[in-house]
Amino acid sequence: GENVEQHPSTLSVQEGDSAVIKCTYSDSASNYFPWYKQELGKGPQLIIDIRSNVGEKKDQRIAVTLNKTAKHFSLHITETQPEDSAVYFCAASIGGGADGLTFGKGTHLIIQP
Amino acid sequence: EADIYQTPRYLVIGTGKKITLECSQTMGHDKMYWYQQDPGMELHLIHYSYGVNSTEKGDLSSESTVSRIRTEHFPLTLESARPSHTSQYLCATGADTQYFGPGTRLTVL
Numbered sequence: 001g002e003n004v005e006q007h008p009s010t011l012s013v014q015e016g017d018s019a020v021i022k023c024t025y026s027d028s029a030s031n032y033f034p035w036y037k038q039e040l041g042k043g044p045q046l047i048i049d050i051r052s053n054v055g056e057k058k059d060q061r062i063a064v065t066l067n068k069t070a071k072h073f074s075l076h077i078t079e080t081q082p083e084d085s086a087v088y089f090c091a092a093s094i095g096g097g098a099d100g101l102t103f104g105k106g107t108h109l110i111i112q113p
Numbered sequence: 114e115a116d117i118y119q120t121p122r123y124l125v126i127g128t129g130k131k132i133t134l135e136c137s138q139t140m141g142h143d144k145m146y147w148y149q150q151d152p153g154m155e156l157h158l159i160h161y162s163y164g165v166n167s168t169e170k171g172d173l174s175s176e177s178t179v180s181r182i183r184t185e186h187f188p189l190t191l192e193s194a195r196p197s198h199t200s201q202y203l204c205a206t207g208a209d210t211q212y213f214g215p216g217t218r219l220t221v222l
């Protein structure tokens with residue numbers, strides 16, 4: 001089955017700096033890659049996703065890049081703000097979701113004031 | 114915005130009690146999921162359903178059971194709660210994109 005590795009497990013950055021979280025996946029058939037943000041006391045919320053027919057997708061301060069050859073994808077957050085502090089999860093699946101999503105273990109992002 | 118609800122949000126209960134965690138969604142999705150999340154953050158899939166009358170066990174073995182009699186409801190039951198069941202339980206729905214509920218934090222004393 002699919003295996004998703006996520007790094008780092010904890011990331012501390014100064015407010016205003018950029019943050020990058022990286023994930024690798026094992027199944028070359030995977031073609032859907034969402035990212036989730038989980039704030040304290042809440043369920044994970046989808047923040048951005050990318051499909052294998054594109055290499056990059058951007059939404060305001062967040063962007064995701066995908067390298068299918070290397071089987072890795074990354075989340076980029078620019079101009080970080082205190083409200084970006086949360087746990088972030090990457091995930092991968094084969095489109096249609098017959099086997100559901102395989103999640104990374106999460107990254108705790110801390111924005112230092 | 115996903116419409117998926119979980120009740121109760123918090124539950125503190127004694128050992129040996131039977132509990133049911135409710136999950137409902139108004140999105141009309143066939144697939145639903147239950148995850149267990151410990152303080153270490155990792156999400157563990159414990160149950161999922163392809164649709165009405167379908168239930169499957171996930172990657173993490175769990176003493177809980179689930180049922181899917183109606184599309185919109187996917188309750189999780191523990192027949193006899195134990196302290197080892199203390200955790201955060203998250204329900205989700207969707208096909209490739211999954212939408213999560215707010216979670217139930219269960220504490221078994």
